Amino acid sequence: MLEMKKGVDILADVGGVADIVAAKSLFESKLDADNLAKLNTIKNEEALLKIANAISMCEPDDVFIISDTRKDAAYVKEQSLKTGEESKLAIKDHTIHYDLPEDQGRLVNQTFYIVNEGEDISSIAKKELRAESHEYIKENMKGIMHGLTMYISFLNRGPVGAQASIPALMITSSTYVQTSGDLLYRNVFKDFDAEVKRCGTFFTNVHSQGTNRSEDVPKAKIYMDRSWQTCFSTFCTYAGNTLLLKKGNHRFAVDRATYYKVEEELSEHMFLTGMTGPGGRKTYFAGAAPSGCGKTTTAMVGTDFIGDDLCQMWIDEKTGTIRGINPESGIFGIVADVNYEGDPHLMPLLRNEGTTVIFTNLLIDESNTPHWTGDGDPVPSKGTNFQGEWFPGKKDAKGKDVLISHPNARCTIICDAIDNYNPKAAESADGVQVQVVTYSGRDADTMPPVWVAKTMDAGVAIGASIVSAATATEVGATGVRRQPWANAPFIPGALGDYMDAQFKFFNSNKIAEKPIMAGLNYFLTEGARGGEGKKLLGEKKDVKVWLGWLELRVNGDVEAIETPIGFIPLYEDLKKLFDGINKAYPKDLYDRQFAFYLDNIIARIDLQDDAFKKDERVPETIFKIYAAQKAELIALKDKYGSIVSVEQLAEAAK
Numbered sequence: 001m002l003e004m005k006k007g008v009d010i011l012a013d014v015g016g017v018a019d020i021v022a023a024k025s026l027f028e029s030k031l032d033a034d035n036l037a038k039l040n041t042i043k044n045e046e047a048l049l050k051i052a053n054a055i056s057m058c059e060p061d062d063v064f065i066i067s068d069t070r071k072d073a074a075y076v077k078e079q080s081l082k083t084g085e086e087s088k089l090a091i092k093d094h095t096i097h098y099d100l101p102e103d104q105g106r107l108v109n110q111t112f113y114i115v116n117e118g119e120d121i122s123s124i125a126k127k128e129l130r131a132e133s134h135e136y137i138k139e140n141m142k143g144i145m146h147g148l149t150m151y152i153s154f155l156n157r158g159p160v161g162a163q164a165s166i167p168a169l170m171i172t173s174s175t176y177v178q179t180s181g182d183l184l185y186r187n188v189f190k191d192f193d194a195e196v197k198r199c200g201t202f203f204t205n206v207h208s209q210g211t212n213r214s215e216d217v218p219k220a221k222i223y224m225d226r227s228w229q230t231c232f233s234t235f236c237t238y239a240g241n242t243l244l245l246k247k248g249n250h251r252f253a254v255d256r257a258t259y260y261k262v263e264e265e266l267s268e269h270m271f272l273t274g275m276t277g278p279g280g281r282k283t284y285f286a287g288a289a290p291s292g293c294g295k296t297t298t299a300m301v302g303t304d305f306i307g308d309d310l311c312q313m314w315i316d317e318k319t320g321t322i323r324g325i326n327p328e329s330g331i332f333g334i335v336a337d338v339n340y341e342g343d344p345h346l347m348p349l350l351r352n353e354g355t356t357v358i359f360t361n362l363l364i365d366e367s368n369t370p371h372w373t374g375d376g377d378p379v380p381s382k383g384t385n386f387q388g389e390w391f392p393g394k395k396d397a398k399g400k401d402v403l404i405s406h407p408n409a410r411c412t413i414i415c416d417a418i419d420n421y422n423p424k425a426a427e428s429a430d431g432v433q434v435q436v437v438t439y440s441g442r443d444a445d446t447m448p449p450v451w452v453a454k455t456m457d458a459g460v461a462i463g464a465s466i467v468s469a470a471t472a473t474e475v476g477a478t479g480v481r482r483q484p485w486a487n488a489p490f491i492p493g494a495l496g497d498y499m500d501a502q503f504k505f506f507n508s509n510k511i512a513e514k515p516i517m518a519g520l521n522y523f524l525t526e527g528a529r530g531g532e533g534k535k536l537l538g539e540k541k542d543v544k545v546w547l548g549w550l551e552l553r554v555n556g557d558v559e560a561i562e563t564p565i566g567f568i569p570l571y572e573d574l575k576k577l578f579d580g581i582n583k584a585y586p587k588d589l590y591d592r593q594f595a596f597y598l599d600n601i602i603a604r605i606d607l608q609d610d611a612f613k614k615d616e617r618v619p620e621t622i623f624k625i626y627a628a629q630k631a632e633l634i635a636l637k638d639k640y641g642s643i644v645s646v647e648q649l650a651e652a653a654k
Contacts, residue, residue, distance in 0.1 A: 015053025273302030320512025441468030459517020496617030
């Protein structure tokens with residue numbers, strides 16, 4: 001069990017402000033009249049002490065409070081352009097930010113949980129004992145904002161009043177971090193005290209880029225203090241390391257669901273989107289995928305987009321439904337391969353006036369127009385990108401071609417600008433009903449494009465069994481790795497505890513309308529299905545078909561073939577859906593995509609089974625599911641051989 005407020009509160013100790021009287025005295029000495037007046041409207045004393053200790057620790061020259069007026073947000077944007085953290089582009093309200101070359105993805109080897117002696121954490125996470133982290137923060141964050149302004153905002157991870165929404169403080173010296181936060185989160189300055197009272201807690205985030213030099217990046221640290229729900233970040237600006245409300249606070253929300261809201265809430269690395277089915281009905285999906293694996297593209301396929309990255313879910317005991325909200329109000333999306341053909345809702349925002357866009361780490365040509373890999377436009381003959389001056393054929397220090405944009409180059413946009421966004425549903429404190437839950441990863445050779453679990457337990461097992469190729473979102477990560485629930489990098493505690501919470505949530509007797517749980521895989525290759533090469537068997541727009549079939553399935557409109565791992569679609573149903581997107585879908589492609597390569601599937605089960613046996617407190621249920629599926633798959637292999645056709649799967653199911 002995670003114990004809150006255990007051990008030294010590092011922020012309070014380094015800051016040294018012990019009571020509210022001392023805090024208010026500090027505010028009067030450090031804030032001008034306008035900012036002091038704004039801060040005086042906040043009454044929560046715990047939050048005020050956090051702010052006071054952040055000021056005392058970081059020692060900024062100035063403190064600016066961001067209220068919920070657009071005037072304050074506009075001032076920070078002006079400062080960002082003035083200091084050069086952002087630069088204007090040719091299109092109005094579009095800007096570019098460049099991170100340091102060494103800081104263009106999550107610094108996974110420099111990200112730590114602060115733990116107390118004997119405290120469990122995930123077997124795949126990194127940790128530091130509290131005393132060691134305390135010493136680092138004292139040495140490196142004391143006075144880190146000399147010569148800089150501290151920006152403080154009061155934000156909400158979700159709509160005001162929603163059961164799973166959690167308020168948070170964002171404290172930073174980076175104008176880019178602040179302007180990004182303004183797009184990605186709801187400003188609740190006026191509602192902050194009420195939201196803390198409703199929720200019973202809040203998160204605190206303190207970041208400073210310091211001198212912002214390449215030579216400082218090796219000593220950068222990103223810390224999550226689980227016991228005190230406080231994040232610290234130093235010597236970096238990439239938003240995945242500095243926008244701590246995102247993955248930093250997501251980790252705290254996972255802890256909250258795993259240890260304090262069992263059979264009540266889940267905090268997931270999932271998109272949230274709605275599909276319109278026959279008769280105009282709306283069916284909402286929550287879907288997990290590791291970063292860089294098409295989650296944003298999948299979410300954008302929906303007719304009623306809610307969010308592309310994170311999802312807070314809870315059981316509404318009055319209706320017996322699972323409800324979901326997006327804790328964010330914007331997207332921080334990878335731009336590689338975003339183009340008009342595959343991303344018709346997103347691309348117009350990136351190429352036209354009408355909304356604020358912050359680009360990062362891509363190419364700017366001589367006319368101040370951004371370009372990125374796969375944008376569908378001609379590649380410029382020269383420009384400036386994440387490696388400085390760029391020209392075709394430019395090589396890096398290792399002799400490799402420098403792409404026009406970093407593989408993890410991003411765009412930040414407020415959701416309300418996206419034409420298929422449903423603001424009424426997204427901002428409702430009631431959330432939306434989650435009827436389909438999906439899990440996917442970069443799987444080149446094993447699982448079919450879509451399948452549905454036969455039970456809730458088997459659905460949890462799909463999530464637990466994600467395997468995916470590493471992407472550019474993580475600095476230094478390579479190869480194919482296990483990615484349980486696509487949430488494993490953000491699960492602070494033992495994976496067994498998290499899995500137990502998943503089983504209890506989806507099997508809860510409080511749920512009257514159970515969702516279906518499914519696997520998705522867009523990344524099967526020709527070479528893995530009898531052909532040659534790494535070319536994909538499908539393409540981006542096929543996603544609409546896989547989601548469309550799940551929409552029909554959860555509403556009882558289509559039959560399916562039962563297999564050892566779950567239900568797979570019938571060809572006739574998929575062909576109709578492909579007709580709907582004006583694409584041919586030959587039977588031989590269906591046969592290749594949905595044939596079972598049993599040796600691969602069995603090896604995948606063995607991999608997961610062996611790995612979970614090394615974790616603590618893993619529920620026995622998962623091993624029973626793996627054993628049952630493996631036994632049925634071996635029986636299929638004994639009867640049909642190592643490759644089983646769809647016709648043979650259908651025959652075996654009779």
